[in-house]
Amino acid sequence: MKLAHAILLLGLTLAAGPAPAEEVTFHPFDDARAKLGQFLFYDPILSGNRNISCGTCHHHDTFSADALSLGIGEGGRGVGVRRDAGAGRDAIRKRVPRNAPGLWNIGATAFTTFFHDGRVGLSDAYDNGYDSPAEEWLPDGLPNLLAVQAIFPLTAQFEMAGNPDENEISGAIHDRIDAAWPILAKRVRVIPEYGEMFVAAFDLPGPEAVEITHIAIALADFMNAEWRSLDAPWDAYLDGTPLAPAQERGRVLFFGRANCASCHSGPLFTDHGFHALAIPPVGPGRTRRFDPMPRDVGRMAETDDLADAYRFRTPSLRNVTLTEPWGHNGAYPTLAGIVRHHADPVAGLAEWTPDLARLPDADWLGATDFVIRSDTREMARVAAAIDIEPVALSEAEVADLVAFLGALEGGESRYGRLGVPDAVPSGLPVDR
Template sequence: MDALHSATLTGLAARLRRLALGGLLLAAAASAHQGHEHHGDAGAPPMAGAVRGPDVLAPGYGPLGFDSPRPGTYRLPPIRAAADGEVLLASGARSRLHEVFGADRLVFLSFMYTRCPDPDGCPLASFVLQRIHRELGRSPDLAGRVRLVSLSFDPETDSPQVMREYARLIDADSSDDWAFLTSASMQAVQPVLDAYGQGVERIYDEAGRYTGHLAHILRVYLIDPARQVRNIYNVSYLHPDILLADARTLLMEADAQAEGAAGSAVGASPSAGERLARALDPPPGLPALPAALRDGLSAERVALGQRLFLDRRLSANGSLSCASCHVPAQAFAHNVMARSIGVEGAGLRRNAPSVLNVAYRTRLFWDGRESRLDTLVWSKLLDESVLGNRAVDEVMARLRADAAIEQGFAAAFPREGLTMKTLADSLAAYLTVLVSGGSRFDRWHFGGDGGALTDEEQRGYALFTGRAGCAACHTIGPDHALFADDGFHDTGVGYAHSMGKRARRDTIPVGDEGALRVNLAALRGTEERPYNDLGRYEVTQHPADRWRYRTPSLRNVALTAPYMHDGSIATLEGVVAHYDDGGMAHELQAPQIRPLGLSEAERASLVAFLRTLTDPAFADPRAER
């Protein structure tokens, strides 16, 4: 090891002992705080009040200023796949990053370098990880299930011997729970840094000489055993209490999945094999899958498609995945926004419909512009407003940089591997098996369970198939019901928007029964920029197709608010009122849309019936299925 660097490490350990940081190796941090007075426990971190001058230590050095979140009461959806790459262990042996992570471990990954002079940089990360390391040794629920990984992005200085000495000085050299890594060269580690979004730049003095220091933004990554990044922490949020709560939340999720605890507080997602089995033997109310879609299905392809569905690298800037708009926990729809948000916050024109049972649809998208799931995939990937990609090669290059993804495609498509076609086929396979049926309606109508619906719900069904005329478009067959005719109809909603016929609402629903009054005059000038949407006409260019949109399925409709192609109606009661009032009468409106003259009780019965169409697997919209 370089003599100067060795002396730096040795001297730094002595200074840190004087600062009572428990033997933590923070050379620059020690220099920055040398001479400061620290009070309290010998093992406690320095507090902000003990620092002279304008410096204020990061929150991670002191007690958390608020109650940490209770594990299991929240979710950490996957952000993106965790990249792999070649690394050097502290022993000098070559390995792969994913091998270091371990097969069944949660991982906190920190990028660092041993000479970092910023106390709120690498020293902070090492301090926080040391606190977590101590907790691993005394908490049975964490023991053997969490691994800490510190990877240097300064391989020119941080040799395996330096990293070994670094580990020794912070009393972690003999621990299986904390790995200290470097790389053979900057060229070797750069692809890993790029994949994680960890920027690093050299700092030069006024004469253009390299100072030996690097500029970087501190980030620590929480990675699950499936190699998905679940959280990214910066200086403001890097605190042991927060990281430990997040780790316990993911471990509870893993335990619930292992125990088959569907509907638990943290939810459990069916395996690829379970989804495939359900699709091939669909629940009551659904027909058999089309033969063309059954051919080629496999658990490996479904699992790969599910992984890609959650992968934010499918968007140009790594911010969105398919699941960002089609949220599994919300019956694969999106309850938060009336209309979807695309890459870089672009407001889109249409609501994100549920993709459950999409395999049965012969026309896809609100305007029916696609008819195949594999072509649907690339239609979205190359939509610059949605996922932002400008070319096929953009997407393929990002995925090919991940060896684990390449291996997944090799297993699912042995003869082809990762190609433009197999990418579409894998996502199409996952969409194919997202089937949903077996509701209380199905038990009553197709299963002969006379007690499955209440009297009011049965009155709602009679209205649905009779005087209200809903079943004319939301069809029910003799042995199955998709509640959609795959036709295109003008319900008055698109016309009302284009012609400015709909008055702005001055009340906003709050909770189940409340409402918030809005002063529209105070909002004048802040209105959304007008946009036009002509529906099916944009595909066919036939004037008669203006404002016609594909009939959505009503399965799980109670879970997929807001409604209509533009998300303009917030509740089922509002939808029933729209049709009862006759839509927005104009020349092209579908003849089925007419005033119905329903009583308040009849409207309520219709809504009650619609709520019987919920798949019991999605009965709790907070649980991801």
């Protein structure tokens, strides 16, 4: 009887995917700090030229992403698909090399790396608990990985910092990455409303005590509190509510023959690993330091391990229906397209066409947007580095898998908790 009972339980577990007992645990957050972080998240004061905020590329209107294949960072104008590449001296000089990921559930303790290449992660390499672009110069007192991650877009030239000749932030970063953080902290703390909020939220002796660590914690607490989403039809299914017929068929495929759950596992639907899928190259690329090619070698850029070439972090599929386009570079504008690519990566790479990329016009960058596709050797390397086996799927089965992904879309949670502030203490305009 015990063996039969065990077999029955195993069958139920395989049929249902992740067991209902698997719960998501989050880092703690403080409400006052989260509110402070909401203002900072949407305040351009943290950018070098005071013209872009975290929320520009991770906006509530686009469900914590930006709806573009590759981001338009510092110098652009507008939000989401309305964002353009700017004009004149303020125009962007380079597209952000990768797709802006959704921020859903990133306060979960299960995340041990951030960014598509995992360049921020838990590690003892620098005696501070973290591996990051700041190496041993990372500020002290950061309580979790999300707080570490929060400060690096501020130092990225084409995201928020700007070019070295444009402002004191980018100029300082050009000397050393940590040189800009005290300047940013001073920018914030001298604004009376911010100073008062920091003193109250962190029990500081005065505004002069505000440091980049406090800003990072506030941003992290906001993202942790704001982007939690565990109220999807999938969660109701685990409590006994049936899925819609197409979603049920997709579920069987997802955890069965399609083998999606080999990487998209657990309650957040990610194994937190890195895999090569031959996603079609797009844009300027992001690779190892001093590499002149516009390619993107993924995880290898951080580890310098050839075995990591073209591998990218497995995204969580929670709310994946809301964060188009898909792929580490937003190569696919439809879920059906990215599902088909997973089913046959070699065919997907060969058949992909540039018109699928959602890139705001920038004539001065057009020559480099797809130049890597003319490098036959690089394209062959991308095609050779694939970690998943092809699976034959009919169009009906692709549609069922897309329907199942819809079962991972949250309810009211998808709108966030605090939303976009009406105004920010700096008085700078809030992107809408």
